Amino acid sequence: RKEVEQDPGPFNVPEGATVAFNCTYSNSASQSFFWYRQDCRKEPKLLMSVYSSGNEDGRFTAQLNRASQYISLLIRDSKLSDSATYLCVVGAASGTNAGKSTFGDGTTLTVKP
């Protein structure tokens, strides 16, 4: 089992739709969580950090469920420009990956007119 797992998709949605991605992690000692966005042939860019209380940035909402060991990203009112690959990242303070952040393989989103 991978340490960080994402549904690779692709997710194909119409403009204006709401779409949600989940990411599960295996190390219960994980303590930092992020969502990144990567456009084709570009570097990943930080989209948002994920806090225990959940956080929102405009159309984007991120949540953390420690009990079930997953994080989620909700995108409301999808835009064409949201088309990208979304990567979840989990950082661990202890365990086999102590001190490192592990990237998921990403979920591809295509928003269509």
Added chain:
Amino acid sequence: DGGITQSPKYLFRKEGQNVTLSCEQNLNHDAMYWYRQDPGQGLRLIYYSQIVNDFQKGDIAEGYSVSREKKESFPLTVTSAQKNPTAFYLCASSQRLYNEQFFGPGTRLTVL
């Protein structure tokens, strides 16, 4: 402007040659990282450094070497021992390990 720079953007080398990829940051970050990404795949960690003069192997360190003589710089050498070096190489930095990472624009290496 603060950020991470990588050079060159595209690099072509003949098989059997060593090549060094540059990564510089002026964010005053302690930690730096090198990743490899193959087409349609996720990021794989090659090496990381928590502090100057210290670095650790990642998941796919074989055939690569690094140095961290200065806080701002973390060059990666792809040696002839790396069996399949053609890939997209990404450098990143963070304030501390497992903080949010910021990436450079990447170097596309093609070995002919």
